[in-house]
Amino acid sequence: MSTAPDDLWQVRRMRPHDVEAVVQIERSSYSHPWSERIFRDCLRVGYRAWVVDRTGRSVAGYALASIAVGEAHLLNLCVAGAARGSGAACRLLDTVIAQAEAEHADELFLEVRPSNRAARRLYARYGFETRGRRPNYYPDRHGREDALVLSKVITI
Template identity: 45%
Template sequence: MTPAGQGKPLDLRSLIVETMQAADIEQVMVIENSVYPHPWTRGNFTDSLDSGYEAWVAREPNFQLAGYFLAMPVVDELHLLNISVRADLQGQGLGLMLLDRVTQLARKLGMLSILLEVRPSNQRALAVYERYGFVRIGLRKAYYPAAGHTREDAIVMRLCL
């Protein structure tokens, strides 16, 4: 999740949520590059799809991507690797809707919890995750690339199901 953008009102009921396909990566990359200072690469997404990770997109009726998430099942835990909402649609509940989908998916897969990492500097995402019920369980030192040649820690959060 990233800082709020300015955008058109979104009718969440009109969105189509379906599995991500290789053909979606072009639109995914547009969103990824516009909302993150250190975005995933095309290879990260391709490798995730090739590995069979859970990859889902939310699509507007005009077929434009509104957001997406990728998650990796590990034993009894679903690791949320990436969740993103198009900048012009942020702040309208789509991130929460995607978190609901992640939670539904985790339960369907028989997972006991959801794990994620988030930058301490991403206060908006932290607030959303905490409001959703995630709790801070740890810190990964120098986990994320940051400005220049520095690194930023990651807060590790878990939601027990």
């Protein structure tokens, strides 16, 4: 699926030298960001990881997914504040879905905060549906917040 207005984005595999830029975006985007170590461990254990950028410019966003035994899980999807609203997340999500298809995953799962309107709208556009709720899954300023579990059936 492609809903993005801006096709200048290019997606490529995340490499170790991208992690520094990725961590900066992560820290400026989340109240409880992943550490640099988590990103490096994800690359080390072979999770699928991509960055999005414009030719010759710095990393603007990233996605990580685990894909195994017929199931894919979107672990993180994030776009730098200044780059939002021009289709970068769509480019990344298109790539994750294509990879899940290529690896014969039947379904792509993810967790999202109920309060995250931008992300929920993005996932709704892609046909994700709510499958359940994990109580007290995320830390937040007031304690904990539930996670919604969403999934999309991958059609081959």
